[in-house]
Amino acid sequence: MIQMFNVFKNYDPMSPALIDISLHIRKGEFVFVSGPSGAGKTTFLKLIYREELPTRGHILVNRRNIAKLPPSKIPYLRRSMGIVFQDFKLLNNKTIFDNVSFVLKILGVPIAITKKKVFNMLRMVDIHHKMKSFPPQLSGGEQQRVAIARALINDPALLLADEPTGNLDPELSMEIMRLFEEANQKGTTVVVATHNPALIGCISNKRVIMLDKGRIVKYY
Amino acid sequence: MLRAIRYFLREGWSSLWHNKGANLLSIAIIIVSLYVLGVFLVLSTNFNHIIERWSEDVQVNIFLDENLSEPALLYLQERLSILPEIGEFIYISKQEALQRFQILFPSLQTLPDEIGENPFPSSYELKIKKEYQTIDGVRGLASRLKSLDGVKEVSYDLQWIERLSTVMKLLRVIGIFLVGVLVFSAVSTTANVIKLLAYARKDEIDIMKLVGASSWFIKGPFLVEGMLQGFIAGIISIGLLYLSYRLVAYYLALSYNLLFGFLLFTFLPLEYWLGIIGGGTLVGLIGSSISIRKFLRY
Structure with a gap:
């Protein structure tokens, strides 16, 4: 590899x-x-x-x-690849949902599938209840979980x-x-x-x- | 593909809305350049109409030598009939010319008697075919007519048209120069505004690159934003142009009823509207694509 x-x-x-x-x-x-x-x-x-x-x-x-x-x-x-950055590198003007779904958007995944996948992934990292929040509204740990969700979302x-x-x-x-x-x-x-x-x-x-x-x- | 375009439009529009201040500056500059372009287009379209209309009435007169013999007159008539520019022509004898003069100026009826002879030469009045009713066409015909035997003088009333077309040529040169300068400034303002916006979102662009977004995916919304600036500016400038046109037409019609009412008879045709809006959109597209390039280097 x-x-x-x-x-x-x-x-x-x-x-x-x-x-x-x-x-x-x-x-x-x-x-x-x-x-x-x-x-x-x-x-x-x-x-x-x-x-x-x-x-x-x-x-x-x-x-x-x-x-x-x-x-x-x-x-x-x-x-x-899925990358988890030390400083998270989240898009501050996008919601948590949009941050994670962005990767699938780039890949052209249909919206219905994207919604389902993102919700499941956010639930796996236990941040789904904040999916409409923006990164600056989250703690460091929560932002890290979002970054991990984004890295794993496209099964890299x-x-x-x-x-x-x-x-x-x-x-x-x-x-x-x-x-x-x-x-x-x-x-x-x-x-x-x-x-x-x-x-x-x-x-x-x-x-x-x-x-x-x-x-x-x-x-x- | 469609999904990507929808995404570009949504993001571009949202950024345009969120950065109203900077975008308004850019839109205003594009409006100014398109408005000036529009003014020149209105003027030149109308001058063209006037020239066309006046050219339709162009009549050429040829005045003949005093002692033209009958066969020479017939020969001349034959030559006139084969010239392609001439639609129809009528012969005005010395006597007819005198009669016309006396009808037109009744108070001067006795003048020829006082002189002792008929001072008017015989002539031909020539109607020019529509397709030859251009300044160059008439001028060329006149010089050929002058060289014919028996022709003393050729007259045609093209001075006004010639002057007007000189003014129009000048107007076109000034217009091209001015619009060129303004378009350049509009492109560079758009480029700078988009550059500022892209700079403010540099981190965002970097993150997009890191998660695998292609250059097109990143620049698409910026290009749309630039195009929207130009598009909106195009529509507003057409509106402003029409308003100004109506205002000027109204005031000139009041002040110089005939002359300017005649001058300002048309606004721009639909294809020019589309051209101005398309031009604005293009200015925005060029400006934004120049500025976003440097942010996309890997």
Whole structure:
């Protein structure tokens, strides 16, 4: 699903964000990318969804070299993914329902199906009672759940989550991880970036990539 | 496809409504340019009508040499009959010309007797066929007539028409220049307004890109917003033009009953209305597509 070959990423030549990363994440795997703040976890994910380009090296997603992907094809790459951003990235002038349904609108899913799917998804993350609210009216945890609902709504082949439980209490965090696990069991490849070791412990069949100062320090 | 268009229209309209202030500025500038364009179109349409109408009455007179022999006159008559521009022609003898003069100016009836001879030359009055009733057509015919044997002088009353068409040419040049400047300013205002709106929604655009929206999906509502600005401006400017036309026609008819009543006899035809509204929509589309481009780079 994801292959990296000697990938380097420098925002600033003096302090590289990622150094010589080579790995292979197979289809259907559940992978944690772990490490302290500043280890390069977010950059790692950004390279996969082509928000950033590697300074050196090659990245293949679904066997396509994404550095060579023409700009017009980037939306299609992202439509095959669900992404949970650390800062949620919700559209503040749209309701919770519209935020989640937007992804299906892009895909041209009929309205009747969209309504049903979105309502079910919002119920799964326990935010359906606020579907007519706007993101600024919600707490951080609630917004995070909306972001997760949006990421899962189109049954993506690949789910990328950047600190997806950062604002959630332990109970809800477990619930969200169960959702990810469920998606994984349906065939979605899941990559979760987290600095929380407790979260890693709650998934049994997983791999962990430990990053520190941009390098892979442990891989199990 | 239809769903996408519906989405663009809904989003474009909603943004137009939510950002009334900035959009009104843009609409006002487009109105000004379309209004000026419309004024020039009304003027040139009416001048064209006048020229056409006056040209219909164009008559060419040729005055003949004094001592033209009978065979020469017959030959001339034959030549006139084969000229394609001439519809019909009548011969006015010296005597007939004198009689006409005496009818037209009864107080000067004795003048020829006082001079001692009939001073009027014999002539032909030529009616020009409709398709040749143009300034260039009449001028060309006159110069050919002048070269015929026995023709002393050719006269045609085209001075007014020539002057009017010069004025019209000038008006057209000024109009094109002025409308060009105004259209440019309308496009750049629309571009800047849409750029401001897009800038205010930059985060939103970035999020759309991150969740897989295509460029078209993102820019569609902005393009619709620009087009709506132009469309609304087009309709308002047609309304304003018509109002001004009625007002000017009314006041001029009061002051200079005949002349200007004649001058302002038509408003713009329907295809011009559509042209102005379409032009406004195009201005909005161009402006918005210029400005949104830079926000869509990956």
